[in-house]
Amino acid sequence: MNADIINLFLHSAIRLFRDMFGLRITSCPAYVLENQLSHRWEISGILGITGDYSGIISFRLPSLLADKLLEKSGIILHDDNKRRETVYSMVGELTNIISSNVSDQLVQSSISISPPAVIIGKNHRILWPKTTPVIAIPFSTQYGPFEVDVCMK
Template sequence: MNEEFINTFVSNMMKYLSHIPNVDAEVGTPYLIESDASISYDITGIIGISGKRKGCVYFTAPRIFMSHLLMMLGVKDRSNENLLDLAGEIANTISGNARSDFGEKFHISVPVVVEGEPQNLYLPERVRSFAIPITWRTYTPVLVVSLEDE
């Protein structure tokens, strides 16, 4: 994955956050995930990618962060179901928006959402996986992009 490729996801993440009222979150500098251990917080939304590139994009965040986002979006029901749903929707939106750069052969799955540390989420060794950190208040959710090169 080259710099331009990563920038697409950084831009999409910034765009997503800019559409949420009163959330002045910042997107940090992406970094390479060195180990094969995945990064995960309380809630994770995962999108499988197929087509010209294969892999996954996932968004993982502390529960309290997701609860704040729901509140800012005007959704009154901050149930566990909605916290999970929002994580999937964020991963879906960031991945789907990438098709404006990568075209319709960048296929995305419906979201899979996981509560707690995912047991079967392994980042393949031969793929360079990047973490894109987000900072808002004291929270630091992360978008992880793990995709094969073309």
């Protein structure tokens, strides 16, 4: 894994949550993600990486934080189905913004980033590559945690 590439994604995510939503972000110790079947994340925005490096980067958060991000955007929805659809779109767009910010800094490299995919649901599963460890980098905010998971070789 290339720490410089990973840091581009981390810094982009931190800037986005800080500048767009006014979140106070504190980083927590990174760890190797081992138990992937049981986790606290209800929403994941996922990017595929190909080229000089390949792998997956996921931005994960609980629905309570996603709902707070909607509220801070001025969107308040009482219908659960509409709220879920809007959260799905919002997480996809936030992941896309992070991807675009990183892509702008990678113009000289041969790294490509896929369009984002979003998974919603308790204990949803991401099929990580089995040959490379997944590093989880958690963060806390005043409205709840989020995590950036990286599996790249």
